[in-house]
Amino acid sequence: MTPPEYEYLRKVLRDRSGLDLSADKQYLVESRLLPLARKAGLSGTGELVEKVKSGSTSLTTQVVEAMTINETFFFRDKIPFDHFRLSIVPEMLRARAGRKSIRIWCAAASTGQEPYSLAICLKEMGDALTGWRVEIIASDLSEEVLEKSRAGLYSQFEIQRGLPIQMLIKYFTQSGELWQVNADLRAMVQHRQLNLLHDFSQLGLFDVIFCRNVLIYFDQDTKIGIFKRLAKAAEPDGVVVLGAAETVVGLTDVFKPCPQRRGLYRPSSVPAMHSNAYAIGNGPKLAAMAGV
Structure with missing residues (x-):
């Protein structure tokens, strides 16, 4: 070349x-x-x-x-999933009690480990979500990786990267040399091919948006444009989760960081989450999940 x-x-x-x-x-x-x-x-x-x-x-x-970079694994970086199960979801259960529905978007889902990790977190909440409608939308630029995510089939190497053994036994079935996500968990995730450079308003509004470890590959103007579109896709009191090396600081004012919660951002038009929403002791069901 x-x-x-x-x-x-x-x-x-x-x-x-x-x-x-x-x-x-x-x-x-x-x-x-x-x-x-x-x-x-x-x-x-x-x-x-x-x-x-x-x-x-x-x-x-x-x-x-x-x-396109498709590096991913189950419960990657751990901390965002701790935030999700110990603070974000409990806050949403209070804020959405009237409508009993939560919409979640994994905006760079790759081969599916992230959305399935979120689905496992929700499954582990048991009765707390009884009667609730929960949507998880997994999108990616690549149709090839989305097909792998839909199938939910992973090698032993992929399974070993971040997935606790108790979760493997509980939510996966062995298929030859591969492991497949159980059908009920797969049914929790919808897949969409989508380019973050284009308009994605057709997806509607989301309570939680995971957009991790993809913006680091974009130039500054592209990041700013994506942040503006993400702000329009987030509910006014929604939460956006970025990767550890990503930030809105110095780029845009459409989001503001959640205090003392690295990687979590709120639309700038609303107050930060209540401090008690971040308390680790949100009841026995959530505390019992600390090993996820």
Whole structure:
């Protein structure tokens, strides 16, 4: 791949997915795209770029998906899931008692470990959610990873990354060398192919939005645009959860951090959560989940 070909791909990736690659990442692009070129029967990444330039929509989509970062695992980083089960959901149970429904969006769901981790947290709450309607929407740019998420099939290596053994036994069934998420848990998650660079108002409003470990790959203007759209997708008293390396500070004022809760943000138009919503002792059912 020549430098001009790499520059062309950088622009395609930035325009199509928001992925902002630096000039010194050509080796990474070539290593990711060489298997795709061979699969397509091409001589190398140079010919692949020429096919993309010629207007091959299918191949362009495959290039974008091959370069999209899909690193994920169950209960990744742990702290956001502690916040979810010990403070966010209890607060929502109080705030939504009148309508008895909660909408949750995983905005960069990849192969499904995050939305299924949230579903497990909700299952573990038992009777607390009896009579409630809970929606979990899992979206991603890549249809390939969404198909894997829908199937809920994971290798032993994927299972071992973050999933406690008691949760494996309780919510998964072994299928040959793979483990499959049980049908009732899979039924809790709906899947949508979606590009965060585009309008997503058709999804409606959400009480909780997980948008973790994806914005770090975007440039500043792209992040600001996504934050503005996320603010329109969040309920006025909703919560947005970002990754540990992501923040709105210095970028936008549409969200404000929740005090002493790293990674949690509220729309700027409403007060922060009540302090008692963050108390660790929210009843025996929630306290018993501390090992998740």
